[in-house]
Amino acid sequence: MRTLLARPAMFAVALALAASARAEDPLPSWNDGPTKRAVLDFTRRVAEPGGPDFVAPADRIAVFDNDGTLWCEQPMYVQAVFVKDRIRAMAVDHPEWKDLQPFKAVLEGDRRQLADLGEKALVDLVSTTHAGMTTEAFDGLVRDWIGAATHPRFRRPYTRCVYRPMVELLAFLRANGLKTFLVSGGGVEFMRVWAEPAYGVPPEQVIGSAIRTKYELIAGQPALMRLPEVEFIDDKAGKPVGIARAIGRRPIAAFGNSDGDYEMLRYVTAGAGPRLGLIVHHDDAEREYAYDRDAVVGRLARALEEAPERGWVVASMKTDWARIFPEDDAP
Amino acid sequence: MRTLLARPAMFAVALALAASARAEDPLPSWNDGPTKRAVLDFTRRVAEPGGPDFVAPADRIAVFDNDGTLWCEQPMYVQAVFVKDRIRAMAVDHPEWKDLQPFKAVLEGDRRQLADLGEKALVDLVSTTHAGMTTEAFDGLVRDWIGAATHPRFRRPYTRCVYRPMVELLAFLRANGLKTFLVSGGGVEFMRVWAEPAYGVPPEQVIGSAIRTKYELIAGQPALMRLPEVEFIDDKAGKPVGIARAIGRRPIAAFGNSDGDYEMLRYVTAGAGPRLGLIVHHDDAEREYAYDRDAVVGRLARALEEAPERGWVVASMKTDWARIFPEDDAP
Known part of the structure; x- marks a missing residue:
């Protein structure tokens, strides 16, 4: 930077070149090809005033899955890492967890044992780590954690x-x-903490799974207390339901990466007028991960199989993406 | 109009005058006085870059009750009229309703009997009129009804x-x-149909009570079926909960008119930084209705009583509003 700033003319030229490249190509990290063309064409068609596929601005709604579609979900969901780290932090005050399931399995890092304990164990863990505090206290925990935690492979x-x-x-x-x-x-409250800086998506445009909250006066001050009860699971057939309850109209574009997004893709792309469904296919073990039909996290089978007949675009991370992460070198 | 158009110079002068009046006064239907000043001052303070009370655009969220705050809720809630009209329309195919409660009470217009039947009767009526169809079919019913129905007094x-x-x-x-x-x-789906043309509030910014929906394939097409089960009641202590689940941050301004808004007003105005709470007080029987402590619909007692100590502004329809409805003559 110092070198560039010392040579203002060259710096200006570099900036101008970068700006011109951006002006020509709004998706510089996508390689040219049919996937990129499909995305560009759809977007321009719906936004072209007077065009045959023009969609009124109010109806131009796009929905994105998060884990595996917008950020890395391997080797485990980020929120699961948060749960594990919270349990470890809380264990200091809970010596009895050493011998008590499902805490024992988490503390020992025994994922097979945890899987054997089933859904009840997950609900217990979420209740323990996500409930019994105000929404503002939970926001603070997530904010502190996400600011400090790092991915085990990408560091x-x-x-x-x-x-x-x-x-x-x-x-x-x-x-x-x-x-x-x-x-x-x-979890909706987990994502809302960092979704705006990471993606430019404000809290009120984040839809997710939720636990119940209750209005209470705490020391005379109104607050929302998080209760250990699942209110909504925003997955599979729950995704169209979540869209209807929060948005109230059918989006025109949907982006996913797993069979958890199948119903959302179907619901969105079955509407009248121009529609776009896109699946991010994890086929790049070198730069990220490669998984689909046999994956435990992010299984993709039915949606991939039906993509051709339903007109869903499949984006190959390996061939369609010039880079993967923000810090990767320019192509 | 023809006369004005025949005199372009005069028309231009009239337009310029109107525009200039608007530029000076963004709230021409509010009479000058402390209420109007409080609203103007708050809004300008939070939006003034560099000012001591500036609020970042993302945090500038305002929440409005609807019935009695944005539109007339007397002599009965508009949605209750919709229910009544639907029951009457459906009764053609249900001759047994003549002798079956709660339908009998609705068909006979017997409000006292209906009140005596209690909450279960209301749930039955809502289930019958609001469920058992897709979200799109329900939208169509509401759209047709709201386009044709008229207020019994204001015609x-x-x-x-x-x-x-x-x-x-x-x-x-x-x-x-x-x-x-x-x-x-x-009901959230009831309001979403007309809230955007009436108020400029898009469907995804409408929060309300809701029944459950379920994703289904109907003749092979994905749809959301409305179920006869209450999912959420967005009233009283439910309002802060509804705000948290849909918006995910605390608004800075709240507008209501009844004790159903008390918890929302408290939650919103207890936050740090500049806050505005405002209560619309129905005290104008001549131009609209006059009611508060003893009202059946829109009871206002506690919120009115605590308004001074909590710093909530009370807007008198009689003295603060120069006109009430869109078609009223200019003041």
């Missing part, structure tokens, strides 16, 4: 394990008047 | 029984970067 904060091509795509859609929403199986 | 569509001063206020807040939401005990 950087999880918010830098977002997919650069998708962040470009979110911005490109918004520049063309589409309103972008997250629709994720993850 | 105009309900969407013309909105309060002009409040519509001006919504627009003024938005012009100053506030995002406006409805937070109403009314």
Whole structure:
């Protein structure tokens, strides 16, 4: 930077070149090809006033899955890492957890045992780590954690394990008047803390799974207390339900990466007029991970199989993406 | 109009005068006085860059109750009229309703009997009229009904029984970067149909009571079926909960008219930084209705009593509003 600033003329030229490249290509991290063309064409068609596929601005709504679609979900969901870290931190005050399931399995890092304990164990863990505090206290816990935790393989904060091509795509859609929403199986209050800086998506455009909250006066001050009760699971057939309850109209574009997004893709792309469904296919073990039909986290089978007949675009991370993460070198 | 157009110079002068009046006064239907000043001052303070009370645009969120705050809720809630009209229309195919409660009471217009039947009767009526169809079919029913129904006293569509001063206020807040939401005990899908044309509030910024929906394939097409089960009641202590689940941050301004808004007003105005709480007081029997402590619909007692100590502004329809409805003569 210092070198560039010492040579203002060259710096200006570099900036101008970068700006011109951006002006020509709103998706510089996508390689040229049919996938990129499909995304560009759809977006321009719906935004072209007077065009045959023009969509009124109010109806230009796009929905994005989060885990595996906008950021890395391997080797385990980021929110699961948060749960594990919270249990370890809380264990200091709970010596009895050493011999008590499901805490024992978490403290010993025994994922097989945890899986054997089933759904009840997960609910117990979420209740313990996500409830019994105000919404503001929970926000603070997530904020502190996400600011400090790092991905075990990529050795950087999880918010830098977002997919650069998708962040470009979110911005490109918004520049063309589409309103972008997250629709994720993850916890809504967990995502809302960092979704705006990471993706430019404000809290009120984040839809996710939720636990109940209750209005209470705490020391005379109104607050919302988080209760250990699941209110809503925003996954699979729950995704269209979550869209209907929060947005109230059918989006025109949906982006996912797993069978958890199948119903959302179907619901969105079955509407009248121009529609876009896109699946991020994890086929790049070298730069990220490669998984689909046999995955435990992010299983993709039915949606991939039906993609051709339903007109869903499959984006190959390996061939369609010039880079994966924000810090990756320019192509 | 023809006369004016025949005199272009005079027409231009009239337009310029009107524009200049608007530029000076964004709330022309509010009489000058402390209420209007409080609203103007708050809005300008939070939107003034560099000012001591500046609020970042993302945090500039305002929430509005609907019934009695933005439109007329007397002599009965508009949605209750919709229920009554639906029951009457459906009764053609249900001759047994003549002798079956709660339908009998509705068909006979017996409000006392209906009140005696209690909450279960209301749930039955809502289930019968609001469920058992897709979200799109329900939208169509509401759209048709609201386009045809008229207020029994004012003899105009309900969407013309909105309060002009409040519509001006919504627009003024938005012009100053506030995002406006409805937070109403009314049904969310009922309001979403007409809230955007009436108030400029899009469906995704409407929060309300809701019944459950379920994703289904109907003749092979994905749809959301409305189930006869209450999912959420967005009233009283439910309003802060509804705000938290849909918006995910605490608004800075709240507008209501009844004790159903008490918890919302407390939650919103207890936050740090500049806050505005405002209560619309129905004290104008001549131009609208006069009611508060003893009302069946829209009871206002506790919130009115505590307004001074909590710093909530009480807007008198009689003295603060120069006109009530959109078609009223200019003051």
